[in-house]
Amino acid sequence: MELAEAKQKFIEAWGKLGSEWGINRTMAQVHALLLISPEALTTEEIMEALSISRGNANMNLRDLIGWGLVEKQHKAGERKEYFFADKDTWNIARQVAKERKKRELDPVLRVLDELSKVKGDEKDIEYKTFNKSVTDINKLAKNVDKTLETMLKAEENWFWGSIFKIFK
């Protein structure tokens, strides 16, 4: 396979995976493009490479910066802004985990805690079923939360090393 074709496939695969996980396809594609690009790119170059409009490119770059996955760079003597992606896979994974935890898991944990506290008649099967499901899910969500917390603090080697020690 040609390098050019391979790059295209990578960008497509990353975009598809993103959209399956609730991340804007174009944002994932811009990220993919920057991941395989040795140099920082301009908005112009990104528009060209992905055939997208200026507004779209700008908005998704902003979002990627918001996710902590991409940084602006300035080159001496140049007006243009350049964009560069952190290429460290472990940093990327942690950054994504951190943002999604903050945006999605934390709010849901707050609701589950609140719902766990709802009191009712222990004889009422409707109440009992509700309460059991909610508290069970709350426990699982808290476990996930703790694991993510640990992951956010961890060094890559330590983290996977520990996981694999368990898993033989």
Place this chain on the structure above:
Amino acid sequence: MELAEAKQKFIEAWGKLGSEWGINRTMAQVHALLLISPEALTTEEIMEALSISRGNANMNLRDLIGWGLVEKQHKAGERKEYFFADKDTWNIARQVAKERKKRELDPVLRVLDELSKVKGDEKDIEYKTFNKSVTDINKLAKNVDKTLETMLKAEENWFWGSIFKIFK
């Protein structure tokens, strides 16, 4: 808070979380409704509880069965079909992990394996950057894959027990 209100909140929160993670909001809501329902429900009752059409209810129930999260039940002497959700949180988590692995991770792993094999000039910085990003991501994805495999086989207590032994 009233039980009725709490149920409503749970259904909404579950639906919102689902849609943020690329799962049809209504499907997640139907699942939530069944999770807190002590008895199996008919299509009719689900339509009523969530104010959705017959077609929509039917389609999402089909999908939930496809995800292995819901089962059809037949009651003696009744024509109607009843639907019932597995309430075991660990089973739910494993089932979702299993399906998403199959539908999303496995295909992406195949692409990454293929792209990892692309040969090129080691002096070409374009090639080197592409290759490093792809092989790094491939390694991470394989770690995730192995961890999921283990999780799919594991007993709940064993799994979380082991995880927390590490994470103190």
Place this chain on the structure above:
DNA sequence: TTAAACTTTCAATAAGTTTTGAAAGTTTAA
């Protein structure tokens, strides 16, 4: 200042996804 170079915004539009509901299909019991 000014104006060129560049970035951001946002209303309009396009694209994608979900939902509806009526028609077609299936099953059951008499």
Place this chain on the structure above:
DNA sequence: TTAAACTTTCAAAACTTATTGAAAGTTTAA
């Protein structure tokens, strides 16, 4: 058989999300 009870399908409509591109905003250098 038949017809009532129920389930499934699917084209059209509604809704949601993403994209465009031109106008407005900002920065820089002369």
